[in-house]
Amino acid sequence: MLIAPLLIFVLITFIFPISDMLFRSVENDIVSDTLPRTVVALESWSAESQEAPDEDVFAAFYTDLYLAQEYKTHTRLGSRLNYQQTGISSMFRKTGRRVKRFDTDVYTDQFEELDAKWADPSYWASLMNNERVQKQLPETASSYTAWRELMVEEGDNPDAETPEDFVYTSLYRDLMHLSENGASVRNADVRTAMNAVSGFESVSLKEQFIDAEDDWADPKYWATIKLYSGNYTPGYFLNAVDMEQTINGAEVKPENERLYGTLFARTIYMSLFIMGCTILLGYPVAFLLANISRRSANMLLILVLLPFWTSLLVRTSAWKVLLQQQGVINDILVWSGLIDEAGRLIMINNQMGTIIAMTHILLPFMILPLYSVMQTIPPSYVRAAKSLGANDWTAFRRVYFPQSIPGIGAGSILVFIMSIGYYITPEIVGGTQGVFISNRIAYHISSSLNWGLASALGAILLAVVLILYWLYDRFVGIDNMKLG
C-alpha cells in the first residue's frame, strides 16, 4: 500500500514508455493500415515470378494510394518502406502527386453518359445501401465506403457530392467481372450498366503507374511491400543485427553495409575495458580509503565525489580541452621535450578519448561499492593471516582480496551497465571510432526518426545486459554483490 504511489509513478513513467518503445521494434501495421486492399491483392502474387503484379494489384493500389494521398499518409509509408528498400520513398511521393490525374476519369464520363443517375449522389447512396448490391459489387462498396469516410473527414456531405474517379473505376472493374462470369443481376440499373461496360473504353492502371514512375514495373519494390505487409515484422531486429529480409528469408547484409555488429561488439569490449581500468585505478584508492583514519577517509571521499557535483557535460568538455592535439597534455609533453611538435598524440575523437574520459567519469561508481565492502572487512582477518605466518602479499591475496570480491562485483556491474548505455561522453570525445551503440540509437530517435530500429537496438542492448547479468549471477552469484 505504502509503495503504491511509487509503483504507479514507475509504471507510468517507466514501464509503459519502455514497453511501448519495445513494442515499436516489431510493430508494423502502417503497411496494412495504409494499403489494406493492396495487401490483400498481393497475396496471390509471388515475388519469385520476377514480374510486376497484375492489373488487379495495381487497381487495388490505385484506390489505396488515392485515399492515402488524400489523408497524406503515403509519405509516411514511403519513409517507412524506405528503411527496407531505398528509393521507395520517392516513388510514393512522386506517384502520390500524379494519382489524382490518372486517366480514370474516362470511366466516370462513360457511366454518366450511359445514365445521368450515375452522377447523382443520392442514387449512389441508395444503391450502396442495398445489401445485395454490396455483395455483388464488393470493390465498389469498399471504395464507396472509404470515399464517404474521406468526405466526412473533410467536412463535406457525401450525399451531395459525386464520387471520385476511383469509385467509378472500382464499379467498372466489378461490372466487368460480373459480365465475364455471366452473373444474373436483379437491379435493373446495374444490369444495364453491366451489359454496357464491355463496350467501354478502358484504362490500364498498371500502365498509368509505370507511366508515373518506371520503378513500379520492378518486382523488387512490390516484394518489399509484400514482405512488410504483416502487422509485425522482424525487419527492425534483423536490421539491428546487420541482416535483412529478402524473398529468400533472412540474409546477412553485404559486408560494406554492416554496422551494428561492429558497434555492439565495440560497445561491449570498450565497456569491459573501461570496467577493467576502473578496477585497476579504483581498487588501490578504495583500499587506501578503507585503511586510513575516518577523518582523512572522509576528506578523500569528498575528492572522490567531487566530480559527481560537476556537470557531466562540463567534465567531458574538460577532457576535450585536456586531450586535444593542441590541448594541455600535448602542450606539456611538447614543452617538456618528451614528444616533438610533429608527434603530438591523438588522444581524442577516437577510442582512447572515450576510454580515458569514461574511466574518469565512472571511477566513483567503482570506488564507492569497493570502499563500502572493504570497510566491513575487519582488520583482524589480515592480522590473523599474518600471525599465522603469511607475509603481507600472501595475506592480501589469500585473505583480504577474496573478501573484497563482492565489492569488485558490484562495482563492475555498475560500471559496465552504465558504460554500455553511455551516450554523452562518447558523443563528445568519441569521434567516429569511439562511439557506442547508444549514439546510434539516439541518432535513430532524433535524426533519422526510425524509431522501430532504435527500439530494436535498444531491446537487443537490454537483452545483452540481462544475459550478462544472468551469467554473472550464474558464475559469481548475485548474493556475492554488496552495494553498500
Added chain:
Amino acid sequence: MISNLAKRGKVLDSNKDTGFVVFDQVQKSYDGVTLVVKNLNLSIAKGEFVTMLGPSGSGKTTCLMMLAGFETATHGDILLDGQPINDIPPHKRGIGMVFQNYALFPHMTVAENLAFPLQVRNISKSEQQEKVRRALDMVQMSKFANRRPVQLSGGQQQRIALARALVFEPELVLMDEPLGALDKQLREHMQLEIKRLHERLGISVVYVTHDQSEALTMSDRVAVFNDGVIKQLAPPEELYDKPDNAFVAQFIGENNRLIGTVESVDGDYAGVRLASGDLCQALAVNCGAVGEKTTLSIRPERVLIGEAATSNTVEAKVLEQIYLGDHVRCRMSVHGDEEFIVKVPNAPGFSHLEVGQTAQIGWSADDCRALDMDIVR
C-alpha cells in the same frame, strides 16, 4: 614467586630465570604524549600461562599486540626466547594467536582455515592433511572440516580458532579475550578446555581478559593492569588473599574498604585511626609512614560475628540481607561505612541476623591489610 610456581606442581623449563618472553622497560604511546603502556617489565617462563587482566583501556591488549608484532614499542625491548623481536614482522614471529572475534576466514572452509598456516609454510600436502586432522581431533571438531565458519556456532568457531592457532605448533600462543562472545556456561567449559590443552601441549600462553574469574581459573600467574602499569603480578590465590595495593584488592573479588590514618607502625602491624575515631589494627602491607592516609582492605568472608569476634571488634547495624543459599550477604554499617559487606556462612554455629539488629563483629589484624590510597573508583 618461583617457589609458588613449584608449589603448584609446574614443571618449568631451565631458562625460566631469563624468561621465554621478556618485556624490558617497554613503553608505548600512540600520540607521542600519553603513554598507554608505562615502563612495563614482565618475564614469562616457557610453558607458563600468564593472564593480563585489567579494565578496558588499561593497556593489556596493546601489550599483546606489541608481542604479536601489530604494534611497535615506542621504547624498550621485547625478547622472545632471548631474541629481541622488535624488528621482526608478525609473520616471522611464529606466535599463534586467537582473536576476540575468532577472525576465521569466511571464504574458506574449516579445513582450509586450518591448512592456511601450513600452506604459507610450504608444508607438503600430505603432512598438511595429517596436521589438520590431528588439530581437529584435538578440539573434537573433525566432523566439521568441510563447513564454512558461518555455519558453526560461537563455541565451535572458538574451537576452530584455537585449533588454527595451534596447528603449526607454535611455542607461544596469544589469546585476546577469546571467550568474550560466548555465554557463561560455554565460557566455563571452554576455559577448562583451553587449560587442558595448555597443560597437554606444554605451550606458553599469554591470555588477555577483563573477566577476573576467567583469569583466576586458568592462569599460573595474573598480571593486573591499570592505566598502563602492572599493579601486581602474582598467582591467583596470592592475588586474592594478599593484594599488594588497593586497586588489586578492589578489582579482584569483593572487598570492604575503610579509610584511615596511620597512627603507629609496629613491625608488621600498623595502628590505623579510622574516620569514626576508632582505632584498628591492620597488617602493614603498603601503607605510608605515620600520619599518612591508608586504605584498609577486609574480605567479606573474613569478618567474624558475635562471640568469634575477638579483635578489632565493633558494633555493627544490619542494613540489608540477601539470602544466597550457601551464605547470606549482609550489608552493615561499620565505622560509618554503610556499604560494608559481611558474608555469613549458612552453616551450623552461625547465628541468624535480622535487619535492624546490632551485632558485634570483628576481624583478625592479619586479614585487614593496610594499603595505599591509590584508587577511588
